[in-house]
Amino acid sequence: MTNALTLLVFSACLGACAPGIPEIPPPASSVTRREALAASRAYTSMIWRGSLRNVRHGTDGDGIRTDTPDASAAGYDAGAWWKPGMRSIGMPYKWGGFDTPRQFSERLKADAANGGLPAAAGDMGTPEKQAAGDAAVSRFAAGVDCSGFVSRCWRLDRPFSTRELPALCTRLPSWEDLRTGDILIVPGRHVLLFIQWEGTEKSRFLGSEAGPLPAWKCSEHVFSRSMLENSGYRPMRYRGMRD
Known part of the structure; x- marks a missing residue:
């Protein structure tokens, strides 16, 4: 294969193999x-x-x-x-x-x-x-x-604020009831999405958020249950959530 042809194939691969922009429903x-x-x-x-x-x-x-x-x-x-x-x-x-x-x-x-x-x-x-x-x-x-x-994760037709989201939800009786897609929220302050528990003791969990820490971005990381409980976060479930 000539150098020119190699470069052409490589360039085509870059375009075809470049990760696409993910879309949501x-x-x-x-x-x-x-x-x-x-x-x-x-x-x-x-x-x-x-x-x-x-x-x-x-x-x-x-x-x-x-x-x-x-x-x-x-x-x-x-x-x-x-x-x-x-x-x-x-x-x-x-x-x-x-x-x-x-x-x-x-x-x-x-x-x-x-x-x-x-x-x-x-x-x-x-x-x-x-x-x-x-x-x-x-x-x-x-x-x-x-x-x-x-x-967006809940497929809502507009951005609901942290003060508005609770009206769409049922408050969970216990943190142990949290499942993927539920939220932890302090109305008027912040909200994050629950993904799954880390370990059987349910003291830490994997979640996602668009937040200030550790950076101003959308990211997944492990949260401390006790830290969020002490900060006033409430576990809630969107009434339009289906299994």
Whole structure:
């Protein structure tokens, strides 16, 4: 095989073998536990590559402060992580975000809300944004926040806030009743998705979230039950959840 032909075959393989953007099912009145987990992992395992054009630190076109969780972020940057030009895993957190993986990928290249310019890759939930609430949501940034993430995993037709989600749920009598696709929530503060227990003692579990720790991104990690219980988290189950 000639060098030119080898290069052509290699280039074709790169295009064909490159991981596709995961997609999630459309909104529906109910969701299975398997669907909820698959949607969660579409977010946590998403592979993407941002550029300098996706970095924002300053006010957007509407005068709203935007800070992407890139490694150059100054100040409130404990969870800043992605680097321009580098391979990143997990959709970044965006205050008020509700993008699907495909929407996020497309907006990074050309965002209709931004006149066709690339969107900001995420927007950290700073104390200032938490104080301002919905008024601090930037339409020029792409990503998903904690309640938007759960809303997508449950196939809801809009982003329900952490204050709204409990109205769709039944509170579980015990933490031991938690199953894949259920949530742990502090209304008005944070929500995360339960995946499975780690060990028979049920003191730790694997979960997923769009959260600030350990980074401003969608990720899976092991949580301490006692730590969350002491922080006021409540176990709940979506009434539209099916086995």
